[in-house]
Amino acid sequence: GEDVEQSLFLSVREGDSSVINCTYTDSSSTYLYWYKQEPGAGLQLLTYIFSNMDMKQDQRLTVLLNKKDKHLSLRIADTQTGDSAIYFCAEEEGGYQKVTFGTGTKLQVIP
Amino acid sequence: DADVTQTPRNRITKTGKRIMLECSQTKGHDRMYWYRQDPGLGLRLIYYSFDVKDINKGEISDGYSVSRQAQAKFSLSLESAIPNQTALYFCATTASGNSYNEQFFGPGTRLTVL
Numbered sequence: 001g002e003d004v005e006q007s008l009f010l011s012v013r014e015g016d017s018s019v020i021n022c023t024y025t026d027s028s029s030t031y032l033y034w035y036k037q038e039p040g041a042g043l044q045l046l047t048y049i050f051s052n053m054d055m056k057q058d059q060r061l062t063v064l065l066n067k068k069d070k071h072l073s074l075r076i077a078d079t080q081t082g083d084s085a086i087y088f089c090a091e092e093e094g095g096y097q098k099v100t101f102g103t104g105t106k107l108q109v110i111p
Numbered sequence: 112d113a114d115v116t117q118t119p120r121n122r123i124t125k126t127g128k129r130i131m132l133e134c135s136q137t138k139g140h141d142r143m144y145w146y147r148q149d150p151g152l153g154l155r156l157i158y159y160s161f162d163v164k165d166i167n168k169g170e171i172s173d174g175y176s177v178s179r180q181a182q183a184k185f186s187l188s189l190e191s192a193i194p195n196q197t198a199l200y201f202c203a204t205t206a207s208g209n210s211y212n213e214q215f216f217g218p219g220t221r222l223t224v225l
Contacts, residue, residue: 008151031211042115042201042216043154050211088153092212099212101146101154 004102011108018076022089029091037086084109117217130189134202143185147198192224
């Protein structure tokens with residue numbers, strides 16, 4: 001099966017940028033996703049990128065995709081305390097609508 | 112009202128007991144999933160169903176079974192619970208036919224097996 005790897009923990013100061021990294025293994029992935037899990041809640045889709053794109057920007061969020069290295073990153077500009085959560089990257093097997101989630105990165109924002 | 116609900120939210124049980132976790136959705140989605148979350152392991156897929164008559168095993172189906180009673184309901188059973196099934200369980204739904212696959216998650220069920 002596919003493995004989606006992330007570092008487990010990231011700590012940043014409020015106002016700084018956060019960069020969360022992810023590596024995946026399925027070269028046929030059509031979409032790659034970032035989900036956010038706030039404490040005590042389920043996951044919510046934050047953003048996604050189609051595999052033929054290199055970058056996607058949405059307000060404070062920037063997603064970068066390097067297909068050659070199978071590397072995905074999420075940059076959060078001007079990180080706020082409300083951004084404290086676990087962030088999961090996920091890849092979708094082409095055509096199957098079955099998604100493999102990564103191990104999750106816990107982002108701690110220090111005031 | 113929440114679109115995806117799970118019951119119970121918390122459950123403590125003993126080894127060997129049969130447990131059922133229930134999931135209901137009002138989103139009208141045809142596809143439903145069960146995941147478990149463990150620290151450091153992320154979310155792992157247990158079972159998924161693309162419609163009422165379609166049930167598929169995920170990567171960690173051993174020790175679990177499911178039932179898709181209706182389009183809106185998907186339950187997960189542990190026939191004989193064991194301590195390493197202690198985890199946070201999530202149900203999720205998505206609609207077929209979309210270009211990308213946004214999954215909508217329930218709030219989770221925290222299961223402890225003693």
